[in-house]
Amino acid sequence: MTFIEKLNRVIIVVLCLVLIVLLSLVFVFPHITLTILGDWFMGWGRYFRSVVPWLRLAIGIVLALVTDLILALLIILELRPQRGRYLRVQQVAGGLAHVNIDSVIKLLQHRLAPLPDVAKVTPHVWAKGRKVAVRVDVGVGPEANIPNAAAEMIEVIQRTLTEELGLEIAGQPELRVTVVSQKGKIPAPKVEAQPQPSVFPPEIPPAMPEEKPSGEESDNA
Numbered sequence: 001m002t003f004i005e006k007l008n009r010v011i012i013v014v015l016c017l018v019l020i021v022l023l024s025l026v027f028v029f030p031h032i033t034l035t036i037l038g039d040w041f042m043g044w045g046r047y048f049r050s051v052v053p054w055l056r057l058a059i060g061i062v063l064a065l066v067t068d069l070i071l072a073l074l075i076i077l078e079l080r081p082q083r084g085r086y087l088r089v090q091q092v093a094g095g096l097a098h099v100n101i102d103s104v105i106k107l108l109q110h111r112l113a114p115l116p117d118v119a120k121v122t123p124h125v126w127a128k129g130r131k132v133a134v135r136v137d138v139g140v141g142p143e144a145n146i147p148n149a150a151a152e153m154i155e156v157i158q159r160t161l162t163e164e165l166g167l168e169i170a171g172q173p174e175l176r177v178t179v180v181s182q183k184g185k186i187p188a189p190k191v192e193a194q195p196q197p198s199v200f201p202p203e204i205p206p207a208m209p210e211e212k213p214s215g216e217e218s219d220n221a
Contacts, residue, residue, distance in 0.1 A: 008078070087125075087132050089166040099165055101125050108136065111160050112153060117144035119180045131170035132161060139180035150175050 025033040048056055086098035108123040120139040125132060134157060140149055157173045 007074070087127055087165075087167055088130050090130075090168050097166075099167070101127070104132070104161070104165060104167070107165070108134070108157060108160055111156050112136070112138070115149070115152060115156070117141060117149040118153070128170040131168045133170045134161065135174040135176065137176045137178070139178045141181070142179055144179075146177055146179075150177060 022033075085101055087101060087104065089097040089099055104125045105123045108125070109121055112118055112121045112123075117140045118138060119141055122137040124135045124137070127133075136153070136157065138153060140146065153175060154173050158169065161167045161169055161173075
């Protein structure tokens with residue numbers, strides 16, 4: 001998003017908030033709100049009437065010039081053609097080809113994100129004359145070898161810009177590396193299985209033979 005687009009959003013949001021409050025008060029309490037606004041404007045009118053005429057005129061001219069210059073600059077920035085949003089493809093014969101900067105950013109994200117050490121990636125691309133300048137903010141995991149990972153990422157950036165897109169790089173690609181948590185879920189710790197109690201009932205010992213009374217043994221004898 002460009003500066004003028006961000007500024008447009010801020011101005012629209014502020015104006016909408018002011019209008020919401022002001023119009024709500026005017027519609028709900030018109031007799032009170034309009035009276036207060038009228039007294040406020042009349043107070044400012046009486047104040048400026050009391051100021052020395054030449055001083056009032058000088059301050060008014062200065063404020064008018066500053067306001068007009070700011071508004072004219074905003075109008076020029078809004079109406080001028082958006083340059084620098086397209087990059088010229090160098091390796092094209094028989095014509096001209098341009099590629100959108102947003103497309104270049106998406107392609108770099110698509111090429112860099114699958115690398116094993118990359119947790120997050122945010123490319124920044126802008127035109128520098130007829131060439132392209134690039135800076136990539138990269139987050140890598142704590143286990144990454146930063147020199148090896150940086151060399152691999154720079155190679156991927158150069159190959160993507162020059163071979164796949166046919167662009168000419170201004171200077172060298174710049175990497176800003178930050179160590180972050182590893183992408184993906186952290187594996188849960190292993191818990192050793194505890195022996196479970198047996199669900200089978202304990203064995204019942206065999207019944208002991210009943211002993212006969214001694215009197216019965218003598219009768220049989």
